[in-house]
Amino acid sequence: MAEPKRNDPAPLSPQPIAGGIAARALGARAAPYLGDLNPEQREAVETLDGPVLVLAGAGTGKTRVLTTRIAHILNLGRAHPSQILAVTFTNKAAREMKDRVGQMVGQIVEGMPWLGTFHSIGVKILRRHAELVGLKNNFTILDVDDQIRVIKQILEAEKLDEKRWPARVLAMLIDGWKNRGLTPEQVPSGEAASFANGKGKKLYMAYQERLKTLNAADFGDLLLENIRLFRQNADVLRSFQERFKFILVDEYQDTNVAQYLWLKLLAQTTSSNTVLSPSSPGRDTDLGPARDRQLDGPKSATADLGVASPGDPRLADLREDVDARHKAGHDESVGIPVMRPPKNICCVGDDDQSIYGWRGAEVDNILRYEHDFPGAKVIRLERNYRSTGHILAAASQLIAHNEGRLGKTLRTEDELGEKVQVTGAWDSEEEARAIGEEIEQLQREARERGEDHPLDEIAILVRASFQMREFEDRFIQLGLPYRVIGGPRFYERAEIRDALAYLRVIAQPADDLAFERIVNVPKRGLGDATLQMLHDYARKKRIPLTEAAAALSATDEMKPKPRLALRDLMAAFERWRAKKDSMPHTELAEIVLDESGYTDMWQKDRSADAAGRLENLKELIRSMEEFENLQGFLEHISLVMDREGAEAEQAVNIMTLHSAKGLEFDCVFLPGWEEGLFPHQRSLDESGRAGLEEERRLAHVGLTRARKLAKIYFATNRRIHGMWTSTVPSRFLDELPEAHVEVKEAAGGAGGFGMSGYGASRFDEMNSFGSSYTTPGWQRAQARKGRGGFHDNGQPRYVPDGVFDDAGSDDDGDQPRPEKTGRRGAKREGRKPMIIEGELVAKSTGTLSSFTVGERVFHQKFGNGNVVAVDGNKLTIAFDKAGEKRVVDSFIERL
DNA sequence: GATGCAACGCTTTTT
DNA sequence: GCGTTGCATC
Helix, strand or coil: CCCCCCCCCCCCCCCCCCCCHHHCCCCCCCCHHHHHCCHHHHHHHHCCCCCEEEEECCCCCHHHHHHHHHHHHHHHCCCCHHHEEEEECCHHHHHHHHHHHHHHHCHHHHHCCCEEEHHHHHHHHHHHCHHHHCCCCCCEECCHHHHHHHHHHHHHHCCCCCCCCCHHHHHHHHHHHHHCCCCHHHCCHHHHCCCHHHCHHHHHHHHHHHHHHHCEECHHHHHHHHHHHHHHCHHHHHHHHHHCCEEEECCHHHCCHHHHHHHHHHHCCCCCCCCCCCCCCCCCCCCCCCCCCCCCCCCCCCCCCCCCCCCCCCCHHHHHHHHHHHHHHHHCCCCCCCCCCCCEEEEEECHHHCCCHHHCCCHHHHHCHHHHCCCCEEEEECECCCCCHHHHHHHHHHHCCCCCCCCCCCECCCCCCCCEEEEEEEEHHHHHHHHHHHHHHHHHHHHHCCCCCCHHHEEEEECCHHHHHHHHHHHHHHCCCEEECCCCCHHHCHHHHHHHHHHHHHHCCCCHHHHHHHCCCCCCCCCHHHHHHHHHHHHHHCCCHHHHHHHHHHCCCCCHHHHHHHHHHHHHHHHHHHHCCCCCHHHHHHHHHHHCCHHHHHHHCCCCCHHHHHHHHHHHHHHHCCCCCHHHHHHHHHHCCCCCCCCCCCCEEEEEHHHHCCCCEEEEEECCCECEECCEHHHHHHHHHHHHHHHHHHHHHHHHCEEEEEEEEEEEEEEECCEEEECCECHHHHHCCHHHEEECCCCCCHHHCCCCCHHHCCCCCHHHCCCCCCCHHHHHHHHHHHHCCCCCCCCCCCCHHHECHHHCCCCHHHCCCCCCCCCCCCCCCCCCCCCCHHHHHHHCCCCCCCCCCCCEEEECCCEEEEEEEEECCEEEEEECCCEEEEEEHHHEEEC
């Protein structure tokens, strides 16, 4: 595999090491790098043998431990660079690690071929042994678009109604299974039954077969096929186990089950003769039904059949499979009993920063580490070097509300600094305006000190990307430079994918998906009819589409027009392919884009973004220069493609909380702390308490990004799905410790504090203490809130009255925009009994409603009606006057 | 095969 | 309220 040549900066202080790192004898001079570490960090670096879990809280020097540990291993000569497996999740993290290790030990990192993302290492291993899992070593890696396209074809072949059984739903299911390390045979039947009347499993199987004929793997396969490879080929597994003397894992809390299994397999200790002989591939348990793991007893022997509980996808039998073999390896060894010490695996992570449960990450992996890797040493890093006291205290106490955590107490020796500020705004626009003003204020203050405020040190962290727009608008008005981080990724852009598809077809004529993508881009008059014909022909003859195209365009089976178009296209591809090896690949790319009419297409396009797209294409070609050939470039691209050229100019950073993980800023703004948005309603609905806890971790991540200033905002009104909706301050606000929080506009601050439970949020009551809030918006917000019109039941829901947005509310919500000055009488209604947190969560997790269809019911706002349909706890009701609406059952009374 | 209109849905995102 | 997507029409 062509290892992409990245422009890794040269080590800062290149110290040539004579004879390589290994030459440094064991117990070489006391390493200077150890001196910079605190005792816990040092322990984490120096505990080289056996399994280690480093619980590294936010800002405690996690990356430093990881990189120093690698340097230490190399320095002691305990392993060659090529014997260290170091995995990260993102390419960025991998690159950073490479750079930092490089700085510590010199160019030697060039020789660390196994430092990379789970996926890039997975590909590397898979390419070496592709034939063992039914692929050729030049297999293509499918992106999400390709994946959906393949699944659509499968569904079509099965004659399933795409309307009822959408391809993306199946894609999500399959992804989920792959995340959990499940091959088609291993999918619990109960679970697969939920799609297409029980065809789920069969479709998954068909999909996998199709991938094999396409010589392709999707992202999930990169790991899953590795696991299969290891399970079925003991010799291969053993060779890797022996190769990797040390395993290091970054962000362990984000690993999914597949990644866990992969690590566990590699971290098994091998003895010279294990039970894993090639003749007996460990199929013994592969077909077993999934078993629920009991909460405390992971190995409940009872073979309760059926569905693995969704909350706990780690399947006991898979685990036992591994464990059993591990044990067998010892038991069955002949001669001298081989009792090797456990593998040197070191996982670093923070359970309090696990925010990717929704894409398959298993917090459980980190919570159960000591069980999974017996004898593991757990080291806690609790000294925070990032945030000042108040911020850290606020973040710590917030996260303390979570139950499912290992528990850490972050400490700082830093000063208390500024309290965390909480500010209420009337609506999201005012929120943006207030933040804009604060930033300008920071700039002014800096100027008074005779400095420029580094805007790079300011970040606005939002829960959902739609929140960004408001800030962008505002900052454009103010002329405040900003950058949005994590927008649509470069490689996801249509023009980039199209261009890549051309190159893929050149490099690999059998790449049907790429061919399909561009066969009629730009328009060549080759539409669905032609494509269908090609498909039929290709399937009949079992050949790739390009071959089918070549064959068909030479006969007169096709109408003359498409025939000629197709013939031209095929000829062009032949021409390009012929040039492939005789000219630089960048030049070839230019020719291809030119001759295919692709650049032309965008040049003729007069839409606003056409120019940007052409620019992107140029950027693409520029980025190809880093690679030696087309092959190497495509390999890289299928795994990465970072957006290049982050501008050097100072600018405020706008991003989601998710993409802020791992970053830090002097000053962090956290807008949108409202029930429904943060914590996000959908998270609560879909994952209940676990969802709430993940949201809380997200809040914790947000706060701990700040070094010196953390400012939280909430708006009383927000536009959701185009409708103005009144909102309730986030329960997380109430969970913040008073002593470390300052309610910015409140006079004297503390007057109203002390109420707990967000039923009577202290933030609701703020205006009843004769406050002297300065912001008009704050006053308006409070007045408005008390009015009770928008949200008279006080339920912590997004939309009033439990109505789902599609039903439309007869509230003032349909005003184009809440009138800012014209408020109406502020008669404060006492809040109705509150739903406590636990109940809310329980209520929204789809418990079946006790109401039945046809029942006569009453709703506070809509009056009497009949239940038309029941969907979990959501009822569709035909109201006598108000018409049909969808409502949560807790708002309904029996008559 | 291109164009226009209705229907849907709408958190977070890496590889 | 907006953008995408699928289907029907010309």
